[in-house]
Amino acid sequence: MMRVRFAPSPTGYLHIGGARTFIFNWLYARRHGGTMVLRIDDTDIERNTQTSLDSIFDGLNWLDLGWDEFYRQSDRLDLHTKSAWAIFEKGMAYRDFTPASAAPAEDSPGGWLFNPGMRELSREESDRRAAAGEPFVLRYRVPRETRADVVVPDLVYGNVTKATADLEDFALLRSTGVPTYHMASCADDADLRITHILRGQEHLANTFKHVLIFEALGVDVPKTAHLPLLMAPDGAKLSKRKHGPVVSVTTYRDAGFLPHAFVNFVSLLGWSPKNDIEKMTREQMIELFSLEGINRANATINFTDEDPFDPKAVWLNAEHLRSLELDDLAAQLGPFVTQQFPNATPEKIRAVTPLIRERIRLLREVNTVADFFFLDQLAPYDPAELIPQKGDAAMAKRVLTKAREVLADVPAFNHDSLDAALRGAAEELKIKAGQMFQPIRVAACGRKNAPPLFETLEVLGKETVLPRLDAALGIL
């Protein structure tokens, strides 16, 4: 049975990179009928915050993908500690009594591999000093004498090799007795029977240590698949600290991305279905997902200070928006509209939906594209806008007067009668249809760009349109 896991540490909000790791794990599990484990790696009590944990759940829940099992690493501390001591008992780790401040300089030749003298300490001596209360860290004893290198058979990067001579004796337990990340992570992966680890490439270099720990634990080494990193346009690895909320998934949510559109966009960063398909349903993504399609080069997300969203993400969102059923889209739009226009009714929003479906790319844009449907009073606009192409103020006045008259007694205030009435009026005035429509559009919507006129007037309704025509006439 395949088992994968996503193991965030609650030290900041869920960002795009984390979301992508989650998504790839999820996709891989679903593709192969495996189990998706969510594990909160919260062993770093110093940096953990509840806010961060909440934010991670916010983000994950919004993604709407779900998971099968849940664990908190802090509940499993005992396991990690016992695992470390088991390694010690096998003679594969030793106590290092060197005070943290006395550690050799990182670049002193050979010295950084371990602290001199400590790995040769006899067991008796080691036990005696420990019993005397001398603080120590527990270090893994890298078998440099018996083994030339460690090989990571990565599913994405292939066999990656590192000489044991280049591996330092890394810590398993801190001097406080608390397990390090490497120890805790491997002990948990082993205990939870994780079979495949998909994670960011920043962990590739750590994996050599992990292989050693798994072997020391006497378990099968999980297969790893490292993912290329997500970079910011400034060339640095995407990070919450450096790039701020633009990388938080809640930023996407609040701007009106559809969860699936976001998932779709993110999945295309470092992975390709290799068939030129970009817009995919969830089912298609599951069907097409494979480790073969994962790239090895880092991917840059294209955002700027002015626009935090990659244009392709926005485009994909627009695509998914357009393929939503009108009722669904109206429901998605609801919260965004009522946030700004508390009096907007669901019926009104539903009526407006077909008119804006192809005109918004983010849900929140409903408030700028369709505000005039929900406003009682139009914001002031430049009367010059009312003047049609190749026309003048006099023409605008004639158009609006005529429109006022025709619309007042049009048989029904719907698309077809409005079409007939207004085209007829244009003919009577001997002007082009466009010259007829533009002043009316501006009078009704308060600006030049809006959805098609007849539908717009129909949704606005006679009781709204007539006063707005009067108002326009008033400022001409």
Add this chain to the structure above:
RNA sequence: GGCGCUAUCGUCUAAGGGUUAGGACAAGGCCCUCUCAAGGCUUAAAUACGGGUUCGAAUCCCGUUAGCGCUACCA
């Protein structure tokens, strides 16, 4: 510094010994059109550099350069 990884249009990517190096986003143009969109057509745009191997290299090998990552008693 040491070690590891990577390098195709501005961005995401396809092609993995033989292609006019393909697609998408963004940009430009044209068409459609009551405006704005959407849609259709179209233009410009890339194999980091240098050596090999080969009849033939974006693709395999070596080197250079550049970028990124790791190098903690952080995760």
